[in-house]
Amino acid sequence: MARPFHDNPEKGVVREHWDTPLLRYLHDRFRVRYRYLGLPGVDLIDVNLWRDMIDEVIAFEPPGRLPNRRAAIDQLRLNMRIRNIPGIAYFGSFEEVVMLRKDFDGQHYSQNKLITLYNLDFCDEITSKVETQEHGKQVWRFEAIRQILRDQAVCFQREGSPRHFIMLLTIRNQSSGAKLHHLLTGPALLAEAKEHRQSCSVSNPFHDNSNEPLIGTHTWALKAVVFNYLLSYFNNPCLSTLFFPGVMYNGTPVAVGRGRARTTIPSPMLHWVVLCRFAEPEQVSPACWPSRYLGRSCVSVGGDPPLFWSPQTGETDGSPLAPNPVAWLEEHGSEVLRGLL
Numbered sequence: 310m311a312r313p314f315h316d317n318p319e320k321g322v323v324r325e326h327w328d329t330p331l332l333r334y335l336h337d338r339f340r341v342r343y344r345y346l347g348l349p350g351v352d353l354i355d356v357n358l359w360r361d362m363i364d365e366v367i368a369f370e371p372p373g374r375l376p377n378r379r380a381a382i383d384q385l386r387l388n389m390r391i392r393n394i395p396g397i398a399y400f401g402s403f404e405e406v407v408m409l410r411k412d413f414d415g416q417h418y419s420q421n422k423l424i425t426l427y428n429l430d431f432c433d434e435i436t437s438k439v440e441t442q443e444h445g446k447q448v449w450r451f452e453a454i455r456q457i458l459r460d461q462a463v464c465f466q467r468e469g470s471p472r473h474f475i476m477l478l479t480i481r482n483q484s485s486g487a488k489l490h491h492l493l494t495g496p497a498l499l500a501e502a503k504e505h506r507q508s509c510s511v512s513n514p515f516h517d518n519s520n521e522p523l524i525g526t527h528t529w530a531l532k533a534v535v536f537n538y539l540l541s542y543f544n545n546p547c548l549s550t551l552f553f554p555g556v557m558y559n560g561t562p563v564a565v566g567r568g569r570a571r572t573t574i575p576s577p578m579l580h581w582v583v584l585c586r587f588a589e590p591e592q593v594s595p596a597c598w599p600s601r602y603l604g605r606s607c608v609s610v611g612g613d614p615p616l617f618w619s620p621q622t623g624e625t626d627g628s629p630l631a632p633n634p635v636a637w638l639e640e641h642g643s644e645v646l647r648g649l650l
């Protein structure tokens with residue numbers, strides 16, 4: 310069951326100073342328009358901000374807490390109607406709906422047009438379980454991301470354009486040593502992620518068997534997990550990609566425990582933007598930019614300036630200039646932009 314979303318100033322900085330300049334640049338310079346699939350939340354703050362660039366919204370909202378588990382989805386649907394936002398809101402977790410192809414109301418889910426903007430704006434861990442109607446609680450996030458990429462590939466085969474899309478992904482900067490060990494082991498691990506684990510484990514190790522939550526302390530490991538898994542999913546369909554620096558910010562603290570043991574814990578979050586491009590049929594394998602991504606600095610949300618380079622374990626310093634997603638695109642994006650330029 311998802312906790313109600315509370316906006317906060319740091320999330321506002323990420324939306325307005327990181328995502329928006331890039332979306333607006335692509336829209337103004339290349340006339341890119343957005344077909345949004347994601348988690349806008351009841352208040353649709355992101356959609357409202359990008360409304361003039363968005364043609365359609367495909368939204369998901371899971372059942373809330375008792376007594377009225379429909380409160381959030383009903384309000385989201387009402388807000389879309391009142392604000393004249395074309396699209397559809399599915400009642401259920403993103404994972405369950407895209408995998409089982411129907412929501413809690415029995416609405417059928419399918420993708421019939423290319424999505425140009427995914428906003429996978431999760432509030433919890435990358436491995437969090439979601440509640441499903443028929444299968445109990447499941448860790449379906451990885452498979453659901455694979456599924457939307459399969460759906461997207463089918464649409465691309467049929468329509469042939471647009472070739473580009475953007476994926477925004479946000480997760481809680483939290484996991485346990487045992488989970489990180491599981492995710493960063495085995496043959497599926499790319500050489501870059503393996504090397505990164507080896508070098509970072511010297512200065513900032515975790516215990517492979519521990520289930521204690523590591524809250525905000527092992528950004529290097531979650532970054533390696535996300536990079537490793539997304540990149541392997543992008544192999545098929547053949548998608549070339551530009552990864553933007555990971556952005557670290559503090560979400561609204563969450564209350565945990567009951568009675569006297571009730572307390573709040575911080576919500577460090579991690580956010581990525583990835584610009585994706587379907588390869589030409591003759592391309593043998595996809596490319597990924599920039600090189601040595603895992604060793605490049607993350608960005609943090611601060612005061613003035615609102616964003617600053619913030620190298621984590623295993624990362625080198627950022628550039629002397631303040632982080633800027635459009636400057637990053639101009640520096641590293643000439644190849645991925647092919648077809649738009």
Ligand SMILES: C[S@@+](CC[C@H](N)C(=O)[O-])C[C@H]1O[C@@H](n2cnc3c(N)ncnc32)[C@H](O)[C@@H]1O
Binds near residue numbers: 311324348370430
């Ligand atoms: C972080 S908020 C969205 C914020 C919004 N994108 C913005 O920029 O203001 C995430 C929303 O999605 C819902 N949510 C969380 N996990 C979900 C999941 N796995 N599937 C569908 N909705 C989810 C939450 O209830 C919440 O309303």
